[in-house]
Amino acid sequence: MEFLADTVILSRLQFALTAIFHMLWPVLTTGMAIYLIVVEGLWLKTRNKNYYYHARFWSKLYVLNFGIGVASGIPMEFQFGTNWTPFSQAVGDFFGSVLGFEASMAFMLEAGFLGIMLFGWERVPPVVHYFATIMVALGANLSIFWILSANSWLQTPAGGQFIDGHFVVSDYFQAIFNPFMLNSVLHMFFATLETSLFVIGGISAWYILNQKNSEFFALSLKIVLAIAIAVTPLQIYIGHLSGEQVYHHQPTKLAAMEAQWETIPAGESPAWSAIAIPNDRAEKNDWEISIPGLLSYILEIKPQLSEPVLGLKEYAPEDRPHQIGLIYYAFRIMIAIGFFLAGLMALTTLQWLRGKLSPDKITQQRWLLRIWMLAAPLGYIAVESGWIVRCVGRQPWTVYGEIRTVDAASNLPAANVLTSLTAFAIVYSILFVFALYFGSRIIRIGPNFNLPVPGEEIAEELDTTPAEHRPDSRPVEAQQ
Template sequence: MDFSLDSLMLSRLQFAVTTLFHMLWPLLTIGISLFLVLMEFMWLKTGREEYFLHVRYWAKFLLLSFGIGVASGLPLEFEFGTNWAKFSSTSGGFFGNILGFEGAMAFMLEAAFLGIMIFGWKRVSRRMHFFSSIMVAFGASMSAFWIMDASSWMQTPAGVSIQDGQTTITDYVAAVFNPSMGYSFAHMMAACLETSLFFIGGISAWYLLKGRHTEFFLKSFKASLALAVVVTPLQIYLGDLSGRGVAKYQPAKSAAMEAHWETNLPGQGASAVLLAWPDQANEKNAWSIEVPGALSLLATHTLDGRVPGLKEFPPQDRPPVVLPFYSFRIMVGIGMMMFFLMVWTLWRWKQSRLTP
């Protein structure tokens, strides 16, 4: 891959930086809104004031993340046209509709009820306020659905044909529910919840370490931990499901993520590369640390499953290797760190060491 700073690379860098900054805020908006729905439900069911206080406190972070998400999301949508005008022109028949659905169906629903949720405590009934909280969470989740639909369609396009350089929709349902949509959306929703739970738990832990408002933040810390016990292992499972989906529908991309150059022989499992320095010019790894047979097990759930190597694909159809290879490992590493942190904290809780 050519890393010279031409207009193409600059467009990629600008879009990547905008996306990286924007991505965090919808994650928190979705996850915190779902957390607030649970807290408000518990308040209505039990009448315990502590749940009410948690809703009021964490809703402030929801408002902040929503505001920054809107401000950073608008430039991102404009960049589809300014940076990728040809793609927008070619695929606008479907891609533009999906982004329009996200704005009209999801964002507007979320924005309409957010004001009631934040400022309507003394102006509407408890049930109406709870309904508003549900609508905010539903609208935020719908935003994730449509955005992930656009993303997954770019990965595994379906239901369309290209005629004279224009995308024509032939099956709208197939396009929306394309092959990678299901596991991509599930993986993203779990990421929203996991990130938000660790965000809430992290802030709570900071206050506990400082010895400030310990009774309040110990409850939010334990609530986030209890939910993380379910969500974190689920996210690992969904990550495995997503990885197998990539191996099935995008084998060249999967091979690049794994720096896997040679297709394994029949009866021999493909080795998983833990660390390496991919040499794309010479079609090999300059050095590598491998686990025999592990890649076949991960990609096919068999010890000797066939995993196509990058050499099976024409050079012009191969994705870059170094960036996907290392970014994938950073993602997996962070996910495993979160899992072990959750397990360690749960063990501390079971040892009765989580006290004000």
């Protein structure tokens, strides 16, 4: 229990707890905002009320996640001033500015239009409401840009130099668009979108499986599937590009991700370690199953390496990551989930092409619907695993190659940090229980088909088409 007296370890645990908990909520809001744009746009184009009711229903889950995301995100940023004061003093001119940009450009944009999106359905014209929805989505996803730009700078600092322990910015654009930034932003954007799609799909599958508004939620499942056809393979490809960046810029992290202790020279065709038991103390893997020749294809899509893969033994223990097993398996969990979701998308698409997702047959696909329900939380696990690889793998550096984590932490009494860590754990546990309760309540109640549709009365007055010739735009359940 020596770690309970170590301020640096406790501060790291506290930041990890707040970051992991906070990440659960914006993951869904940033991705679901894109889905809301799609369904509301389809309603405006077709005037099919089913799309309108989808927008109203899913926006309830959106605002629940938004509220908890705000509540959990603010304390996380305050830690830069409490637990990580030396770090903030050293890089605040850039890092603090970027976090300020995120608050002023992204969060304020999202929060400013959120009220119109939620409560403006009958108070503003439909086009104005749609604009508000787009602005909410833009604000949510701008947060991804600024947060990932700041975190990428920690991975590959650029745009200035450290003078007497203080980072002096010479080129803000170079710092913002650092080498890690683009792929990191894209990887996170598609991660949030993919997670949201499979959450929406999993909830839709639950409704269909229980024969509650089956045809209505079959529509949302098909919309999700249509978007996932493009998103899931793109996410895998961008993940590969992110791995290439680690290969070239952070060799110690790559060695930890692969539990590679010995250096692999250029020109070889190394095996890829699929399962292993890394032993940090002995500097070896106690047990391992590997696939011959695969690592060079993963890193370079070539049969042989053009550059060496440096092993962990090339670095002094204080200059390389520890917790190799955590990094190693978090990376493989993320990869496995990515391919599983892509496989589920392909399988469901095949069933769609075979006509198995038609209104009269989709309820018979019980095995497929159960898999979608199982897949609903997997995106969260993949995202959290990716952040573990990204941040734990960066150790022992807070700013890679420049500021060590041990030097970035505030000199606080360990007892004080333990108290705040315990308080965060209790409060966040309560928040999580309340989120599950209200989220499940929203799902149990389901969509409200009695909500008035904006512009419906005017449209009916202007429509001179005989009633018997008008397309039936009632909710699908009402048509049965």
